[in-house]
Amino acid sequence: MIPLPLIDGRTLARVITYLNKHTEDDASDEAKRKFDEEFLYGMEVGVLYDAALAANYLDIGGLFHEVCQRIADGMMNKSVEWVRKTFHIESEFTSEEEVQIKKEYAWAWEGVDSNAD
Amino acid sequence: MAGRIMADWSKLPYDIIHKVATYLMAVEDFLAFSAVCRSWRSVYVAKQWHQSPQLAFCRPGYSSWKTVKDISRTGYIDVTHVKDQIFALCGLGSLVVIDIDSLAVTDINGPKAPEHVALSLPLWHWEQLILVESSGDLWMVYQNRTSIRSRSSVESTEFYVYTFDFSKKRWIRLSSLGNHAIFVGDNCSMSIRAPDRFNCKSNSIYFIGKRMEQRWPCGEVHVDLGVHSITNGISEPLCFGPGIPKHYSFPLWVTPTF
Numbered sequence: 477m478i479p480l481p482l483i484d485g486r487t488l489a490r491v492i493t494y495l496n497k498h499t500e501d502d503a504s505d506e507a508k509r510k511f512d513e514e515f516l517y518g519m520e521v522g523v524l525y526d527a528a529l530a531a532n533y534l535d536i537g538g539l540f541h542e543v544c545q546r547i548a549d550g551m552m553n554k555s556v557e558w559v560r561k562t563f564h565i566e567s568e569f570t571s572e573e574e575v576q577i578k579k580e581y582a583w584a585w586e587g588v589d590s591n592a593d
Numbered sequence: 594m595a596g597r598i599m600a601d602w603s604k605l606p607y608d609i610i611h612k613v614a615t616y617l618m619a620v621e622d623f624l625a626f627s628a629v630c631r632s633w634r635s636v637y638v639a640k641q642w643h644q645s646p647q648l649a650f651c652r653p654g655y656s657s658w659k660t661v662k663d664i665s666r667t668g669y670i671d672v673t674h675v676k677d678q679i680f681a682l683c684g685l686g687s688l689v690v691i692d693i694d695s696l697a698v699t700d701i702n703g704p705k706a707p708e709h710v711a712l713s714l715p716l717w718h719w720e721q722l723i724l725v726e727s728s729g730d731l732w733m734v735y736q737n738r739t740s741i742r743s744r745s746s747v748e749s750t751e752f753y754v755y756t757f758d759f760s761k762k763r764w765i766r767l768s769s770l771g772n773h774a775i776f777v778g779d780n781c782s783m784s785i786r787a788p789d790r791f792n793c794k795s796n797s798i799y800f801i802g803k804r805m806e807q808r809w810p811c812g813e814v815h816v817d818l819g820v821h822s823i824t825n826g827i828s829e830p831l832c833f834g835p836g837i838p839k840h841y842s843f844p845l846w847v848t849p850t851f
Contacts, residue, residue, distance in 0.1 A: 521600070522600050525600035525602065525605075526600070528605070528609050529605075529606075529609070532606065532608065532609055540612070544609065544612045544613045545616050547613050547616075548613050548616030548617050548622075549616070551613075551617065551622060551625075551626060552617070552619065552622055553619075553622065554622075554625070555625065556625050556628045556629055559626070559629050560630070563602040563629075564600075564601075564602065565602050565603045565629055565630050566603070566630070567630045567631075568603075568630060568631050569630070569631065578628075
């Protein structure tokens with residue numbers, strides 16, 4: 477019995493499911509990719525968070541890459557406000573800093589998804 | 594059972610934050626990411642310094658390579674020779690002349706590489722600067738290989754070419770390469786006058802690039818061959834038919850001697 481204090485049971489169970497699939501002798505690359513897609517698809521933000529921390533802590537390269545990729549994919553073409561809202565992040569920038577950042581990259585804020593505010 | 598603590602994304606360990614950021618290929622996504630909160634802003638601040646390469650020189654008869662002093666302490670981006678002088682571009686954009694015998698380094702004393710909407714040194718990992726000699730002129734080619742949101746999701750390549758004005762000591766953007774074609778690649782770049790001699794188009798840039806596979810499993814490197822037209826700003830792939838090895842071997846540009 478090895479206690480892992482930083483990971484809750486549910487996340488660990490998910491990690492084990494992933495590892496079992498990826499160490500199956502007769503699973504083809506194709507099957508593994510399909511599994512990854514379904515496994516990560518629809519993962520809620522909170523679950524992704526736990527999975528990223530767990531994969532990093534346990535040093536599971538494949539899962540870590542997949543989860544980080546999934547997080548990044550979710551942010552594609554989204555505005556800063558959308559990311560803050562979805563990930564429940566409070567920006568601690570002062571209003572002057574906000575204005576400065578917006579001014580520097582105003583051009584990068586155009587053409588964003590319509591559901592991204 | 595204790596209540597679940599709410600996931601605090603702004604408090605993620607830095608290596609996770611930086612890892613996620615490396616999967617954002619569009620420059621707007623990268624910048625938006627870095628504007629979300631202070632800890633995520635660290636990816637912008639930690640803008641990658643490529644392993645700033647150093648410069649060394651050797652001649653037949655030397656017993657070993659001689660290192661050129663890194664006066665700017667930011668490494669060298671590229672080096673070329675024009676009219677018997679060796680020029681090098683330092684990591685932060687200053688241009689230097691290197692004396693071939695003493696290997697003394699002198700700053701040309703001009704302003705840094707030109708300001709461009711996405712060009713600020715050090716370079717992002719999708720940007721590249723190359724020095725090229727062209728019929729006695731010193732040219733600099735800027736390459737930007739990121740995908741831009743407002744265009745399609747397909748990766749696009751932007752090129753800007755500059756010539757160095759030695760009297761004004763500054764870089765001037767070229768709107769046309771005239772009767773030249775530039776060939777850029779990994780470690781081999783050249784400008785060819787009257788490229789139609791070789792069935793190549795003038796006012797174009799032929800490029801050999803490396804594209805790192807970002808998705809898992811990472812590390813696969815693909816060769817990217819294409820030609821960019823300065824006239825219409827469009828890049829097209831260069832096809833050599835089947836059989837060309839696309840992994841682990843990188844073609845070089847060579848000029849025939851005829």
